[in-house]
Amino acid sequence: MIRVQREDFDVGAEMAAMSGNNIGALASFTGLVRGSDGDADIGAMTLEHYPGMTEKKLAEIEAEARERWPLEDCLVIHRYGRLEPGERIVLVITASSHRQAALESCAFLIDWLKTSAPFWKLEERGADGEEWVEARSSDDQAAEKWAATKK
Amino acid sequence: MKLLYFAWLKQKIGTGEEDFPLPADVATVGALVDWLKTRGPGYGEALGDLSVVRFAVNQDFAGLDHPLADGDEVAFFPPVTGG
Numbered sequence: 001m002i003r004v005q006r007e008d009f010d011v012g013a014e015m016a017a018m019s020g021n022n023i024g025a026l027a028s029f030t031g032l033v034r035g036s037d038g039d040a041d042i043g044a045m046t047l048e049h050y051p052g053m054t055e056k057k058l059a060e061i062e063a064e065a066r067e068r069w070p071l072e073d074c075l076v077i078h079r080y081g082r083l084e085p086g087e088r089i090v091l092v093i094t095a096s097s098h099r100q101a102a103l104e105s106c107a108f109l110i111d112w113l114k115t116s117a118p119f120w121k122l123e124e125r126g127a128d129g130e131e132w133v134e135a136r137s138s139d140d141q142a143a144e145k146w147a148a149t150k151k
Numbered sequence: 152m153k154l155l156y157f158a159w160l161k162q163k164i165g166t167g168e169e170d171f172p173l174p175a176d177v178a179t180v181g182a183l184v185d186w187l188k189t190r191g192p193g194y195g196e197a198l199g200d201l202s203v204v205r206f207a208v209n210q211d212f213a214g215l216d217h218p219l220a221d222g223d224e225v226a227f228f229p230p231v232t233g234g
Contacts, residue, residue, distance in 0.1 A: 134229075
């Protein structure tokens with residue numbers, strides 16, 4: 001399931017809500033707003049997204065994960081709007097019979113989401129003003145690693 | 152057709168969305184970029200370095216050679232930074 005929303009989410013409640021007849025393993029990833037980047041303090045960030053394409057890309061990523069691993073259930077929540085340090089941005093939960101599928105698919109989902117879901121972060125950097133976060137080549141490499149391992 | 156701009160492209164162009172008929176001699180995303188650049192300095196600035204611009208046609212990633220039809224939704228944005 002995919003949810004794109006302004007409001008916060010409850011990690012424990014979402015994990016408890018995962019459903020399937022044969023769940024033996026739950027894996028999760030939660031992404032938070034950092035309070036600094038190197039020497040620079042970050043006051044807050046605003047996440048912009050492309051309504052419509054965001055849901056479409058996330059649904060495609062979920063379908064790809066379900067094709068690659070035997071998942072009992074799967075949830076991706078991504079927030080948008082202005083968020084302050086410590087606030088939750090993104091949640092990925094995967095449920096499977098065994099840990100390897102749960103852990104691998106969770107890592108796959110967050111790696112692919114970072115390079116293909118249309119979100120952009122605008123950071124508030126105090127006296128330096130606002131700055132759009134630049135994409136990192138390390139994120140591309142993390143996503144490409146999964147392309148190379150496609151079964 | 153509907154054009155959408157996100158993040159700093161929206162700021163440089165000065166709007167997030169516009170609608171107009173597909174220009175007669177514009178058949179691809181690349182030709183649309185060239186045509187947009189003639190519309191004002193904001194467009195030239197936003198679309199000057201295409202190595203930092205990504206394109207989507209009807210909500211799928213597309214390259215500069217992707218064909219266009221009237222009624223398409225075409226979006227321009229920087230490499231994504233969610234997650």
